[in-house]
Amino acid sequence: MSTILEIKGLTKRFGRLTAVNQLDLTIEKGSVFGMLGPNGSGKTTTLGMLLGVTTPTAGSFSWFGNGHSHEMRKNIGAILEQPVFYPYMTGEQNLDLVCQIKGAEKTRIAEVLETVGLSGRGKDKFKGYSLGMKQRLAIAAALINDPHVLVLDEPTNGLDPQGIFDIRELIRDIATTGKTIILASHLLDEVQKVCTEFCVLQTGNLIYKGSVEEDFADSTTIELVADDLSKLKTVLGGISGITEVEEKDGTILVRGEKDLTSLTVNKVLVEKGIVLTHLRTLKKSLEEQFMEILKES
Amino acid sequence: MLRLLKIELTKLYTNRFFKVLGALWLFAFISIPVAFKYFLVWIEKNEPTGDNQFLKPDQWPIFDFVDIWQNLAYLYKMVTIFICFIVLASVTNEFDYKTIRQNVIDGMSRREWWLSKITFMLAISFLATVILAVIGLVVGYAYSPVTDVEYVLRNIEFMGAYFLQVFYFLMFCFVISLLIKRAGFAFAGILFYIYILEPIVTVILSEKYELTFLADCFPIEAGWNLIRLPFEKYFLMYSQDYVAWLDLGVAGAWLAFFMGMSYLLVTRRDL
Ligand SMILES: Nc1ncnc2c1ncn2[C@@H]1O[C@H](COP(=O)(O)OP(=O)(O)OP(=O)(O)O)[C@@H](O)[C@H]1O
Numbered sequence: 298m299s300t301i302l303e304i305k306g307l308t309k310r311f312g313r314l315t316a317v318n319q320l321d322l323t324i325e326k327g328s329v330f331g332m333l334g335p336n337g338s339g340k341t342t343t344l345g346m347l348l349g350v351t352t353p354t355a356g357s358f359s360w361f362g363n364g365h366s367h368e369m370r371k372n373i374g375a376i377l378e379q380p381v382f383y384p385y386m387t388g389e390q391n392l393d394l395v396c397q398i399k400g401a402e403k404t405r406i407a408e409v410l411e412t413v414g415l416s417g418r419g420k421d422k423f424k425g426y427s428l429g430m431k432q433r434l435a436i437a438a439a440l441i442n443d444p445h446v447l448v449l450d451e452p453t454n455g456l457d458p459q460g461i462f463d464i465r466e467l468i469r470d471i472a473t474t475g476k477t478i479i480l481a482s483h484l485l486d487e488v489q490k491v492c493t494e495f496c497v498l499q500t501g502n503l504i505y506k507g508s509v510e511e512d513f514a515d516s517t518t519i520e521l522v523a524d525d526l527s528k529l530k531t532v533l534g535g536i537s538g539i540t541e542v543e544e545k546d547g548t549i550l551v552r553g554e555k556d557l558t559s560l561t562v563n564k565v566l567v568e569k570g571i572v573l574t575h576l577r578t579l580k581k582s583l584e585e586q587f588m589e590i591l592k593e594s
Numbered sequence: 595m596l597r598l599l600k601i602e603l604t605k606l607y608t609n610r611f612f613k614v615l616g617a618l619w620l621f622a623f624i625s626i627p628v629a630f631k632y633f634l635v636w637i638e639k640n641e642p643t644g645d646n647q648f649l650k651p652d653q654w655p656i657f658d659f660v661d662i663w664q665n666l667a668y669l670y671k672m673v674t675i676f677i678c679f680i681v682l683a684s685v686t687n688e689f690d691y692k693t694i695r696q697n698v699i700d701g702m703s704r705r706e707w708w709l710s711k712i713t714f715m716l717a718i719s720f721l722a723t724v725i726l727a728v729i730g731l732v733v734g735y736a737y738s739p740v741t742d743v744e745y746v747l748r749n750i751e752f753m754g755a756y757f758l759q760v761f762y763f764l765m766f767c768f769v770i771s772l773l774i775k776r777a778g779f780a781f782a783g784i785l786f787y788i789y790i791l792e793p794i795v796t797v798i799l800s801e802k803y804e805l806t807f808l809a810d811c812f813p814i815e816a817g818w819n820l821i822r823l824p825f826e827k828y829f830l831m832y833s834q835d836y837v838a839w840l841d842l843g844v845a846g847a848w849l850a851f852f853m854g855m856s857y858l859l860v861t862r863r864d865l
């Protein structure tokens with residue numbers, strides 16, 4: 298894997314406020330990288346520096362192992378904060394302008410409108426679009442030059458559930474074409490659903506970096522109670538797929554891999570002649586995990 | 595350069611307001627000289643100058659060769675206001691819509707963004723000069739008693755001065771728009787400065803303290819001075835009928851300042 302983006306000691310101060318503090322990050326080609334963090338944690342500021350609109354106070358970054366220049370940005374499709382277009386122009390005219398700036402083929406306009414499901418509305422003025430349509434047009438514009446990298450800052454902000462679902466599907470589809478995607482969001486669920494790697498920012502500091510697979514895997518926790526707790530514990534220890542058995546307030550808590558279900562556990566227990574008085578499957582919510590990360594820092 | 599001009603034009607021709615302003619601008623080139631001629635006739639009719647040695651206003655040879663270039667260039671100085679509106683609205687729009695930021699994100703350098711605006715303003719100044727030339731020749735050949743090439747070509751330095759003047763005022767609006775960023779405030783600021791602040795200050799300087807040159811160094815005054823009022827000579831007073839090097843120097847200095855200032859404002863700030 299080659300490196301798409303390398304950030305070293307990137308810092309931005311607004312007067313006395315340090316919005317981004319000594320950020321170091323490396324993003325590999327083909328990954329879908331989530332940037333998580335509560336409001337005001339510096340996500341947009343970081344992306345703004347990477348995209349040449351905010352001047353860093355200190356530090357450096359390099360796209361494609363090659364420094365940074367406006368020419369490179371032609372190969373990066375990016376939306377920062379909200380869809381930005383000329384309201385008096387139609388969708389097509391706006392895309393045409395982006396084509397001219399990026400040096401893309403005009404034939405791409407119809408193609409990307411098709412990709413984001415806006416084919417019928419290209420001739421309508423941007424100011425008449427619904428929020429969802431604006432977001433779609435922004436993604437269309439980001440895709441127009443068939444970029445190597447997509448940078449999306451809260452692309453599902455303000456959308457209805459259907460819109461959120463559609464945009465996420467779209468992002469996942471794009472990810473399968475091998476493009477690198479950098480996605481900033483404060484929605485954990487979003488990052489978990491579309492990203493392969495993620496980092497967490499808090500008040501400008503990088504406090505966590507890891508892989509979604511490992512950290513946000515849907516671990517299963519099962520709560521069990523039986524008359525003979527010690528026997529129950531020994532039997533549970535022998536079941537494959539269970540990683541942890543813990544006794545807590547007269548209840549046994551069992552943690553295991555994703556595919557562990559109460560059904561399989563119960564089957565084994567019945568075979569061994571253990572009768573349960575209580576059985577419940579718990580899922581640890583992503584919010585809980587996220588809060589843990591924030592608290593630990 | 596051509597690519598940048600095309601980008602700027604795409605932003606403008608898709609906007610109805612800008613198209614209307616552009617049409618008014620073109621229309622003004624024809625209507626202003628006509629209106630001025632009727633104005634002179636109207637003056638003569640309402641306030642007859644009677645029998646004296648002065649030329650009657652309706653007899654002024656305003657469209658005769660030699661005189662025509664300065665006269666037209668002077669009359670056309672107000673025409674640029676329509677393009678000033680376009681520059682002001684289009685630049686402040688870019689901040690309002692945040693499209694300047696998106697343009698940069700999409701792959702324009704800030705320098706290119708600046709150049710796209712500059713190129714547009716240069717193109718407009720060039721077009722205005724061509725229109726001045728065409729109308730000058732057509733009207734001149736139609737009305738002027740003398741049409742020798744020598745006379746036709748004399749005083750065409752005013753064409754160069756006109757080109758500079760148009761570019762100068764567009765640049766002035768560009769800098770103010772970049773500084774203020776909000777259409778309403780920029781518009782009010784420009785009007786206040788042009789019609790209230792600078793006239794008061796320059797009148798005080800030149801009338802009370804007799805510091806005429808200092809008054810001429812104020813930016814709006816310096817811009818107007820590229821083409822001085824030509825009509826006084828028709829009632830036997832003196833009027834400067836050439837482009838003075840000193841006027842050029844003062845305006846040139848301001849223009850250089852506008853260029854540098856706008857460049858810094860576009861390239862140095864966070865978007
Ligand atoms: N132009 C600016 N001037 C002053 N402070 C700023 C500016 N831009 C951002 N900030 C501050 O920098 C900090 C980080 O802001 P930023 O927009 O990067 O957060 P974010 O992580 O994108 O938040 P959100 O999830 O709300 O979009 C905030 O405290 C914000 O107030």
Ligand SMILES: [Mg+2]
Binds near residue numbers: 340341342
């Ligand atoms: Mg943000």
